[in-house]
Amino acid sequence: MSDTLRQIKARRDAALATKQTAAERRAEAIRRRAEAAAPLFAALKDVEGELVKVSVLRQIWPEDFHTRDDHARVLVESLCGDPRQPSGVRLHVPGGYKRFEVEMLDDGTLTYVSARETVGGRPHVATYNHREQWLDGFYRTMAALLEI
Secondary structure, eight states: OOHHHHHHHHHHHHHHHHHHHHHHHHHHHHHHHHHHHHHHHHHHHHHTTSBBOHHHHHHHOTTTGGGSOOBGGGGEEEEEEOSSSEEEEEEEETTEEEEEEEEEOTTSOEEEEEEEEETTSOOEEEEESSHHHHHHHHHHHHHHHBOO
C-alpha cells in the first residue's frame, strides 16, 4: 500500500473514531439528564390522576374546558429532551406554559431549569444547582393547579 493510501485510511479511521466518541458522549449526556429528571417524572406520575381546578381549566382552554379531561395528565403539553429518555416536561398553565428540564453545561455539570413561558412574551427562567429547589418549584406549581 502506498504512503498516500495509508494516510488517507488513517484520516478516515480517525474521523470515524471521533464520530463514535461524540455519539458516546451525547448518549451519556442524554442518560445523565434523564436519570437526574427521574424524580420529576415520579412526582408527575404520583399526581397524574388528581383533579385540576375548574378555574384553571377555564383559563387554559376557555372555549372547551368542559370537554377536556379534568385530571392532571391533561396539563402535560410535551416531554423535553430525547423522546426515549426525556429530561423534562412542559406543562399547560394559565397564560402559557411552565417547563421543568434538566440541562447539561459545557463542563458536564447538570443544571435544573424552570421556565415560565407566556404567549408573546419572553420566558422567565430560573436555574438551580440543586434538584430539591427545582422540585420544590414543581410542587408549588402543581399545588396552584390541582384540587388537593
